[in-house]
Amino acid sequence: MTLSTTNRAVRTVGDRLRRPVVRSGMPASTKLLGYALVAPIVIIMAVVIAFPLVSAVTTSLQNQHVIGSPADFVGVDTYAKLLQDDAFWAALGRSGIWLLLNMIVQTLLAFATALLLQRNGWWSTSARTWIMLPWAVPTVAVAVIWQWMLNSNYGVVYKIFAGVGIDLGAPFANGAFSLITVILVNSWHWFPLSAVVIYGALATVPNEVIEAATMDGANAWRSFWAITFPLLQRVLFALGLVGSLWSFNVLDSIYLTTKGGPAGASTTMPVYIYDTAFSAFRSSEAAAASVVTVIVLAIAGMLFFRFGRPKEY
Amino acid sequence: MKTLNGENHMRSRAIAAGVLALATVLALGACSAPSSDSRPNKQIVLWHMENTPSRVKVFQALADRYNATNPTHTVKIQVQDWGQIYTKIAAAAQSGKQPDILFAIPDFTTYVRGLGLGQPVTDVVNRVQATSGLVAASTAPYTDAGESWAVPLYGMVQMLWYRADLLRAAGVQPPKTWSELLAATKKLTSGNTSGIALPAGKNLATDQVLYSLMITGGAANFFTKDNKIAIDNSKTVAAFDLYAQLLAFSPKDSGNYSWPEPQAAFTSGAAAMAIEKGQYLAPFEAESGRPASDLGCAPIPVADNGGMPGSIYYSNGAMVLSKDKSTKDGAAKFLEWILDPKQYGDFLNAEPGLFLPITKNGGTESNWRQNPTISTYKTCVDAMLKQADTGTLFGFVDGQYVKSIGQISGQNFLAQAVQQMYVNGQTPTQAVTWIQKQMQDAISK
Numbered sequence: 001m002t003l004s005t006t007n008r009a010v011r012t013v014g015d016r017l018r019r020p021v022v023r024s025g026m027p028a029s030t031k032l033l034g035y036a037l038v039a040p041i042v043i044i045m046a047v048v049i050a051f052p053l054v055s056a057v058t059t060s061l062q063n064q065h066v067i068g069s070p071a072d073f074v075g076v077d078t079y080a081k082l083l084q085d086d087a088f089w090a091a092l093g094r095s096g097i098w099l100l101l102n103m104i105v106q107t108l109l110a111f112a113t114a115l116l117l118q119r120n121g122w123w124s125t126s127a128r129t130w131i132m133l134p135w136a137v138p139t140v141a142v143a144v145i146w147q148w149m150l151n152s153n154y155g156v157v158y159k160i161f162a163g164v165g166i167d168l169g170a171p172f173a174n175g176a177f178s179l180i181t182v183i184l185v186n187s188w189h190w191f192p193l194s195a196v197v198i199y200g201a202l203a204t205v206p207n208e209v210i211e212a213a214t215m216d217g218a219n220a221w222r223s224f225w226a227i228t229f230p231l232l233q234r235v236l237f238a239l240g241l242v243g244s245l246w247s248f249n250v251l252d253s254i255y256l257t258t259k260g261g262p263a264g265a266s267t268t269m270p271v272y273i274y275d276t277a278f279s280a281f282r283s284s285e286a287a288a289a290s291v292v293t294v295i296v297l298a299i300a301g302m303l304f305f306r307f308g309r310p311k312e313y
Numbered sequence: 314m315k316t317l318n319g320e321n322h323m324r325s326r327a328i329a330a331g332v333l334a335l336a337t338v339l340a341l342g343a344c345s346a347p348s349s350d351s352r353p354n355k356q357i358v359l360w361h362m363e364n365t366p367s368r369v370k371v372f373q374a375l376a377d378r379y380n381a382t383n384p385t386h387t388v389k390i391q392v393q394d395w396g397q398i399y400t401k402i403a404a405a406a407q408s409g410k411q412p413d414i415l416f417a418i419p420d421f422t423t424y425v426r427g428l429g430l431g432q433p434v435t436d437v438v439n440r441v442q443a444t445s446g447l448v449a450a451s452t453a454p455y456t457d458a459g460e461s462w463a464v465p466l467y468g469m470v471q472m473l474w475y476r477a478d479l480l481r482a483a484g485v486q487p488p489k490t491w492s493e494l495l496a497a498t499k500k501l502t503s504g505n506t507s508g509i510a511l512p513a514g515k516n517l518a519t520d521q522v523l524y525s526l527m528i529t530g531g532a533a534n535f536f537t538k539d540n541k542i543a544i545d546n547s548k549t550v551a552a553f554d555l556y557a558q559l560l561a562f563s564p565k566d567s568g569n570y571s572w573p574e575p576q577a578a579f580t581s582g583a584a585a586m587a588i589e590k591g592q593y594l595a596p597f598e599a600e601s602g603r604p605a606s607d608l609g610c611a612p613i614p615v616a617d618n619g620g621m622p623g624s625i626y627y628s629n630g631a632m633v634l635s636k637d638k639s640t641k642d643g644a645a646k647f648l649e650w651i652l653d654p655k656q657y658g659d660f661l662n663a664e665p666g667l668f669l670p671i672t673k674n675g676g677t678e679s680n681w682r683q684n685p686t687i688s689t690y691k692t693c694v695d696a697m698l699k700q701a702d703t704g705t706l707f708g709f710v711d712g713q714y715v716k717s718i719g720q721i722s723g724q725n726f727l728a729q730a731v732q733q734m735y736v737n738g739q740t741p742t743q744a745v746t747w748i749q750k751q752m753q754d755a756i757s758k
Contacts, residue, residue: 067400153564174568175737261736262515263737
């Protein structure tokens with residue numbers, strides 16, 4: 001006996017989720033009203049997205065120093081200079097590590113939390129509320145809290161570890177650990193959002209399919225991989241795509257804890273761009289780095305869409 | 314009936330569409346319309362970046378007091394943020410909406426002047442000099458081509474702060490030289506106490522402490538006469554070497570320290586010494602739970618060979634940006650009013666201990682002297698005033714005026730060099746060679 005009953009049920013649920021909305025013929029006035037209703041937001045979005053993009057591209061083709069100061073057109077010279085900067089490539093590499101590790105850590109934490117929240121009991125019921133706390137805390141407070149908790153003189157976490165004989169050293173001040181420390185802090189801050197989204201998606205998995213699988217003899221592990229996980233793929237895909245883009249662009253968590261240090265060890269691309277623009281006053285190089293970043297993110301997004309998209313079942 | 318309903322329905326849809334389209338046009342119009350300058354003719358707009366609540370309150374109270382005297386120009390204060398002021402003033406310069414008075418520090422002044430803003434205030438400075446006398450270190454970094462480009466308002470200077478109780482217990486005398494400082498630091502380090510707490514993060518705090526030691530080691534001037542970088546020399550290497558040695562006795566997470574962490578370590582007794590400005594005075598008793606007599610101070614220790622007394626000195630001033638003669642005169646009157654002994658003490662009390670007078674008679678101003686922090690720590694306050702006489706700032710040493718200093722100070726190269734030693738294990742010689750190249754690259758780009 002295989003999982004044939006379960007597979008049929010999964011297909012039925014999948015079909016139901018994918019079923020397109022049937023459009024009826026609409027009168028012209030209805031269509032016009034539809035366009036009018038979306039027009040304001042479309043126009044505003046176009047302006048607020050297009051203007052900064054055009055401005056960034058224009059600035060990147062100049063030799064502007066202080067933002068807003070007069071500058072000359074220099075073509076792609078700024079890009080040539082940028083691509084020869086070792087710090088740029090190092091920052092891009094760190095951003096790749098940042099993106100990957102944040103995605104892995106947050107997904108694992110979020111999935112584990114969502115599965116725990118799904119259980120019955122007073123703990124999971126109350127946790128559905130307070131589990132959101134790290135996400136609700138402002139990033140500035142998160143940065144300060146963790147800096148104090150890991151401080152070698154009076155940090156609670158530091159002292160607890162010291163109490164059991166583990167010397168944490170200086171997590172934010174050690175070149176080998178600062179990036180991973182900020183990744184863990186950032187993941188702690190953001191995983192509740194993913195956990196709640198996954199928890200919500202878990203609630204949509206029909207019980208009858210799980211029951212059918214159980215009747216077919218599937219254990220919990222098999223049910224998860226054969227039923228729950230495939231049904232969550234769309235949510236996970238969307239979460240992965242949006243979350244990755246958000247994560248890549250994180251500046252505040254890093255800047256507030258390490259400022260990209262020590263010695264550049266946690267300088268990701270947003271930190272590099274910020275420092276280039278506002279500390280080194282090389283606006284055009286910062287704009288060029290932004291444009292390159294947008295291109296890299298667009299390519300990464302397309303690859304993610306091409307290879308990470310859930311397969312039809 | 315059905316037709317009528319249908320027509321009404323269509324009409325209401327058309328009206329809704331029209332209203333939405335109109336709202337869109339109005340909204341976009343509002344976005345694109347240039348904002349009108351609603352400033353009254355006889356009003357001076359002042360931007361300052363001292364956004365600590367106590368400072369905001371005192372500055373506003375003083376502006377209100379000035380406005381109550383029925384001046385020709387009233388003063389309107391707009392509080393800004395140091396983190397955003399560079400871009401904000403550049404945008405203001407472009408749009409012609411700059412403030413009439415802008416608070417500044419010396420390297421920021423070179424930046425603002427680079428934007429084409431700033432009027433000479435030599436006449437104001439001369440008048441204040443004649444009536445009240447000015448500390449030389451306060452005016453020097455604002456003097457270029459024979460003109461003064463900002464009216465100095467208050468100074469900040471660094472000292473060596475020490476926990477007298479901890480030094481007594483260890484039988485250590487306050488150090489006067491680099492070798493004494495190093496020996497004291499070693500002796501004071503025991504158990505959970507570090508001999509000294511130093512910043513080594515990539516920030517201005519690290520720049521400032523290292524630079525104070527460079528000054529007392531005779532390496533204050535790292536520019537040639539034609540403003541080229543000349544930091545790669547034996548005196549700078551010696552100062553870097555001292556800093557690296559001291560960091561070995563500083564708390565292990567010093568690599569991420571800025572201003573608050575060394576102060577917290579110092580007041581909690583986790584560190585016995587620190588080098589900083591006068592912000593240590595006011596909160597000491599409350600935060601440490603120790604009597605005021607346990608807070609000791611001394612001049613920054615000097616190098617054993619060829620050392621000289623000194624400290625980094627930040628002269629905080631006000632630039633006048635308005636080109637209009639009447640507004641410029643109004644701004645000058647307000648700044649001179651602030652420096653008048655009748656209210657100058659109240660102005661300095663915005664941050665007692667940190668804000669030091671830049672006028673000779675400001676040091677005896679009763680409102681300031683009567684402040685509890687100033688009177689409690691009179692000895693240290695007087696020591697800071699004395700230290701101010703030998704204070705200086707990079708880019709403005711011995712009459713220098715390096716216009717590219719903003720590009721160097723903004724990137725915290727001194728702090729980055731400290732991190733090269735502290736984190737990447739470079740030797741002082743390597744770190745100084747590294748910083749020479751970084752600074753050269755920065756001003757050549």
